[in-house]
Amino acid sequence: MLIAVIGVAEAIPQEAAYAEAVGRLIAEGGHTLICGGRGGVMAAACRGAVEGGGITVGILPGDSPDGANPWVTVPIATGLGEARNAIITRAAGALIAIGTGWGTLSEIALAVKMGKPVVALGSAPFLADFAAGAVIWAESPDDAVRQAIAAGG
Amino acid sequence: MLIAVIGVAEAIPQEAAYAEAVGRLIAEGGHTLICGGRGGVMAAACRGAVEGGGITVGILPGDSPDGANPWVTVPIATGLGEARNAIITRAAGALIAIGTGWGTLSEIALAVKMGKPVVALGSAPFLADFAAGAVIWAESPDDAVRQAIAAGG
Amino acid sequence: MLIAVIGVAEAIPQEAAYAEAVGRLIAEGGHTLICGGRGGVMAAACRGAVEGGGITVGILPGDSPDGANPWVTVPIATGLGEARNAIITRAAGALIAIGTGWGTLSEIALAVKMGKPVVALGSAPFLADFAAGAVIWAESPDDAVRQAIAAGG
Amino acid sequence: MLIAVIGVAEAIPQEAAYAEAVGRLIAEGGHTLICGGRGGVMAAACRGAVEGGGITVGILPGDSPDGANPWVTVPIATGLGEARNAIITRAAGALIAIGTGWGTLSEIALAVKMGKPVVALGSAPFLADFAAGAVIWAESPDDAVRQAIAAGG
Numbered sequence: 001m002l003i004a005v006i007g008v009a010e011a012i013p014q015e016a017a018y019a020e021a022v023g024r025l026i027a028e029g030g031h032t033l034i035c036g037g038r039g040g041v042m043a044a045a046c047r048g049a050v051e052g053g054g055i056t057v058g059i060l061p062g063d064s065p066d067g068a069n070p071w072v073t074v075p076i077a078t079g080l081g082e083a084r085n086a087i088i089t090r091a092a093g094a095l096i097a098i099g100t101g102w103g104t105l106s107e108i109a110l111a112v113k114m115g116k117p118v119v120a121l122g123s124a125p126f127l128a129d130f131a132a133g134a135v136i137w138a139e140s141p142d143d144a145v146r147q148a149i150a151a152g153g
Numbered sequence: 154m155l156i157a158v159i160g161v162a163e164a165i166p167q168e169a170a171y172a173e174a175v176g177r178l179i180a181e182g183g184h185t186l187i188c189g190g191r192g193g194v195m196a197a198a199c200r201g202a203v204e205g206g207g208i209t210v211g212i213l214p215g216d217s218p219d220g221a222n223p224w225v226t227v228p229i230a231t232g233l234g235e236a237r238n239a240i241i242t243r244a245a246g247a248l249i250a251i252g253t254g255w256g257t258l259s260e261i262a263l264a265v266k267m268g269k270p271v272v273a274l275g276s277a278p279f280l281a282d283f284a285a286g287a288v289i290w291a292e293s294p295d296d297a298v299r300q301a302i303a304a305g306g
Numbered sequence: 307m308l309i310a311v312i313g314v315a316e317a318i319p320q321e322a323a324y325a326e327a328v329g330r331l332i333a334e335g336g337h338t339l340i341c342g343g344r345g346g347v348m349a350a351a352c353r354g355a356v357e358g359g360g361i362t363v364g365i366l367p368g369d370s371p372d373g374a375n376p377w378v379t380v381p382i383a384t385g386l387g388e389a390r391n392a393i394i395t396r397a398a399g400a401l402i403a404i405g406t407g408w409g410t411l412s413e414i415a416l417a418v419k420m421g422k423p424v425v426a427l428g429s430a431p432f433l434a435d436f437a438a439g440a441v442i443w444a445e446s447p448d449d450a451v452r453q454a455i456a457a458g459g
Numbered sequence: 460m461l462i463a464v465i466g467v468a469e470a471i472p473q474e475a476a477y478a479e480a481v482g483r484l485i486a487e488g489g490h491t492l493i494c495g496g497r498g499g500v501m502a503a504a505c506r507g508a509v510e511g512g513g514i515t516v517g518i519l520p521g522d523s524p525d526g527a528n529p530w531v532t533v534p535i536a537t538g539l540g541e542a543r544n545a546i547i548t549r550a551a552g553a554l555i556a557i558g559t560g561w562g563t564l565s566e567i568a569l570a571v572k573m574g575k576p577v578v579a580l581g582s583a584p585f586l587a588d589f590a591a592g593a594v595i596w597a598e599s600p601d602d603a604v605r606q607a608i609a610a611g612g
Contacts, residue, residue, distance in 0.1 A: 002524075002534075032533060047198050055514065057533060063549060065461075074491060074516060074533060075461075078548040079387040081243070081369065082263050086236035087546075090522060090538040096449065102287070106262035113255040130280070134255070155371075155381075185380060192372065209378060216396060216540065218308075227308075227338060227363060227380060232396040234522065234538040240393075243385040285327060388569050392542035408593070412568035418539050419561040429601070436586070440561070 001149050002034045002057070004092035006108070007041025008101035015099040018122050019044035020051075021141035022096055027054025028148060034059065034092055036084070037068045037075060041098045046071035059088050086110050094119065094152025096144050097135075100127055108135065117151030120143045156301050157245035159261070160194025161254035163181045168194055168252040171200035171275055173188070174294035175249055180207025181304060187212065187245055189237070190221045190228060194251045199224035212241050239263050247272065247305030249297050250288075253280055261288065270304030272297045307339045308363070309454050310398035312406035312414070313347025321405040324428050325350035327447035328358075328402055333360025335455060340365065340398055341376045342390070347404045352377035365394050378441060392416050400425065400458025402450050404442075406433055414441065423457030425450045460539035461516070461587045462607050463551035465567070466500025467560035474558040477581050479510075480600035481555055486513025488608060493518065494544070496527045496534060500557045518547050534576055545569050553578065553611025554557035555603050556594075559586055567594065576610030578603045 003026050003078050005019060010053040023045035033049040035042040037058020046056040049073045056071035063082050065075035078084045083104065089095065089111040096119045097108050108127075111118045112134045119136045120127060128137070136151060138144035156179050158172060163240045170264020176198035179186050186202040188195040199209040203224045211225035214237050218228035231237045238256065242248065242264040249272045250261050261280075264271045264286045273280060274297040281290070289304060291297035309332050323365040329351035332339050339355040341348040343364020352362040356377045366376035367390050373382035382449060384390045391409065395401065395417040402425045403414050414433075417424045418440045425442045426433060434443070442457060444450035462485050464478060482504035485492050491498070492508040494501040496517020505515040509530045517531035520543050520580045524534035537543045544562065548554065548570040555578045556567050567586075570577045578595045578604040579586060595610060597603035 010238075034535075055533065057516075057535070058534075065550075065552075074514065075551045076493075076516070076518075076535070076546070078389075078546050080236075080389060080546070081239070081385040082266060083236050083239035083243075083386060085263070086234070087240065087535070087537050087539070090234070090236075091524075091535045093524075102262045102266040106259045106266060108257035109255045109262060110238070113235060114257060127283070130283075155415070160444075187382075208380065210382070211361075212382075218397075218399075227361065229308075229363070229365075229382065229393070229397045231393050233538040233542060235453050236537075236539060240382070240386070244371075244382045246371075380535045386542075387545070388572060389539075389542050389549075391569070392540070392545065396540070396542075404605035408568045408572040412572060415561045415565035415568060418545070419541060419565060433589075436589075 001093040002032050003086040003089055003152065004034045004088050004095040005041065005045035005098065006035065006088065006104050007096055007098040009038050009040040009042065011040035011099060015041055015122060016044040018098050018141050020048035022098065022144055023048025025053040025141060025145040027052030029145065031149070032057060033109060034088060036088060037072050039069055043069035043071060059084050072122060089114055089116060092116060096121060096148050098110055098122055117148065119148045154305055155244055156305065157184040157187045157210060157241050157248040158194065158198035158251065159188065159241065159248055159257050160251040162191050162193040164193035164194065164197060165185060168275060169197040171294050172197035172251050175232065175274070175297055176201025177205040177250065178294060180205030184302070185210060187241060189241060190225045192222055196214040196224060197223035212213050212237050242267055242269060245269060247301040249274060249301050251275055270301065272301045307399040308338050308459055309395055309458065310336045310340045311347065311351035311404065312341065312394065312401055313404040314410060314441050315344050315346040315348065317346035317350060317405060320352040321347055321428060324447050325456040326354035328404065328427070328450055329354025330358040331379065331447060331451040333358030335451065337455070338363060340394060340413050342394060345375055346426045349375035349377060365390050395420055395422060397441050398422060400454035402427060402454050404428055460552040460610055461491050461550055462611065463493045463548065463554040464500065464504035464557065465494065465545050465563050466555055466557040467563060468497050468499040468501065470558060471502060472498035474500055474581060475503040477557050479507035481506050481557065481603055482507025483511040484600060484604040486511030488604065489572050490608070491516060493547060495547060498528055498532045502528035502530060548573055548575060551575060553607040554582060555607050557581055576607065578607045
C-alpha cells in the first residue's frame with residue numbers, strides 16, 4: 001500500500017522526529033511512502049523510510065526532479081503546481097498528517113472528500129475541533145502507522 | 154476579474170440566498186463568476202449571476218458538461234476529478250467562501266497557499282479560529298463582493 | 307457548444323486568416339470558442355470570435371491571466387503547464403486544428419483518443435496520412451465550422 | 460533516471476517482445492521505468508523491468524490502483540484521465556516509444572514540446588516522416604535504451 005505522509009516544508013524538531021519515525025515504520029512494514037517530495041516533514045519522512053530500507057515517492061509540483069529532497073528515491077516531477085496535492089491524496093491508500101500548514105490542510109480536506117482515511121499526529125488543536133469524526137487521532141508514530149494500515153488496508 | 158464562489162453542493166437556505174446575492178453582485182459589477190459548476194452554493198451563485206446579466210464559468214470534475222447546473226454559461230469539463238479545485242483557485246483573482254464543507258475547505262487552503270484573497274461569508278466558527286489573519290470576514294453579500302474586488306483588483 | 311481552435315503560437319499569414327475566419331464563424335453561430343489562450347492561431351481565432359460578438363475562453367498553461375492574448379474574454383490560468391492541453395480537448399465538443407506543431411499534434415491525438423471530432427484545416431500533408439479516418443478534412447473556414455458543429459452537436 | 464516506455468494497450472507480439480527487452484535493460488542499467496501502468500506495451504515493459512530486478516512506476520488514469528498491470532510495483536492512481544499522459548512525459552528523463560497509437564502519439568508530441576528526448580523503436584513509417592529531427596530512431600531494444608540513457612543523462 002502507498003501511505004502518504006503530509007506536512008509542512010518547515011518542520012519544528014518534534015514534527016521532524018515524528019515524521020522520521022513514521023517513515024521508518026512505513027518502510028519496515030513493507031509499505032511505500034508517498035509525499036510531496038520537498039523539505040521539512042516530507043524530507044524527514046523520506047529519510048526515515050530510506051533508513052528503513054523502503055522506497056519513497058515524491059510527487060513534485062515543479063518541472064524538474066531537482067527540487068526533490070535527497071531521500072526521494074522515485075521523484076515524479078508533475079509540473080502541476082499545487083494541483084499535485086490531489087494526486088498525492090488520490091494515490092494514497094491512507095494518509096498521515098504531521099503538523100498543519102495550508103498545503104497540508106488542503107490535502108487533509110481533499111483526502112476526506114475522496115473518502116481516504118486520514119490519521120493526524122501532533123496536529124494543532126483547531127484541527128481536532130472541525131475534523132472530529134473525519135480524522136483519526138494518533139498518540140505516537142507507532143500508533144499512527146498502525147491505524148493508517150488498518151484503515152487503508 | 155474572475156471571482157470564485159466556493160461552497161457546498163447541498164446548501165441550506167441562507168447559504169443559497171447569500172450565494173445568489175453574491176453571484177448577482179459579481180455580475181452587476183462587471184466581473185465573471187467562476188465556480189465548480191455543480192449544485193447548492195454553486196448553482197445559487199450562478200443563478201444570481203445570470204439574473205445579473207453575467208457570464209458563469211463552471212470548472213467541472215467530470216468528463217462531460219452534462220453535470221453542470223442550468224445557470225452555467227461556460228461549462229468546462231476537465232476530467233480531473235477533485236484536482237479541478239486547484240484550477241478554480243488558480244484562475245480566480247479572489248474567492249468568496251459560503252458555508253463550509255471538505256471540498257470548500259480544500260479550496261480555501263489551496264487559495265491561501267497560492268496567495269489569493271479569500272473572503273468568508275456565513276462560515277462555521279471553527280474556520281474563524283484557524284483562518285484568522287489569512288481569510289477576510291464579510292458581514293453580508295454586498296460586503297463580501299466589495300472586499301473581494303478590493304483585495305483581488 | 308464549446309468549439310476548440312488549436313494551432314501553433316507562431317502562425318503564418320494564411321493560418322492566421324483561417325483562424326480569424328473560423329473564430330468569427332463560431333461566434334456568429336452562437337457557439338463559444340475555447341483555445342490555449344496564447345498567440346498565433348489562438349490569438350487570431352479569439353480576435354475573430356470577439357469581432358463576431360462571441361465569448362472566448364483561454365485555458366492558459368501558466369499561473370497568471372497575464373499571458374493571455376488581448377482577445378481572450380475568459381482567461382483561465384490553470385498552472386498545469388502542458389497538461390492543460392488535455393483540458394482543452396476534454397471540454398470541447400469538437401476541435402478545429404489549423405496548421406501543425408507539436409502542441410497541436412498532442413491535442414489532436416488526445417482528442418481522437420477521447421472520441422472527440424477533430425476537423426483539420428490547412429494542415430500539413432503528413433497529418434493526412436496517419437490521421438485518415440480519424441480526422442475530418444475541411445476545405446475552408448466555413449466548411450470547417452459547419453463540419454465541427456455537425457460532428458459535435 | 461526515470462525512463463518512460465510508451466505504447467499501445469493492445470500490443471502485437473513483436474511490440475511486446477521489444478517492450479519486455481527494453482524494460483529489462485532499463486532495470487539492469489539501474490534506472491527506474493515509468494509508464495501508463497496499463498496493458499500491452501506497458502505491461503510487457505513492466506514485466507521485463509521486474510524480471511531485471513527494477514522498480515516500475517505506473518501513472519494510472521483512474522481513481523484506483525486496481526487498474527494497474529501485475530508488474531507495476533509503484534501504482535500512482537491520479538484520477539486525471541488522459542491528462543496523466545503529460546505527467547509521464549514531464550517526469551521522465553527520456554522516453555522510448557514502441558508502436559504507435561493515439562495515446563502514444565499524444566505522449567510523443569508532449570515530450571517533444573517539453574524538450575525531452577524521445578527514442579522510437581518499431582514505430583510506423585508515417586511517424587518517421589513528420590518526426591524526423593525530433594525523434595531518435597532505434598534499431599533494437601539495446602540500441603533504444605542506450606540512446607535514451609545517453610540523451611537523457
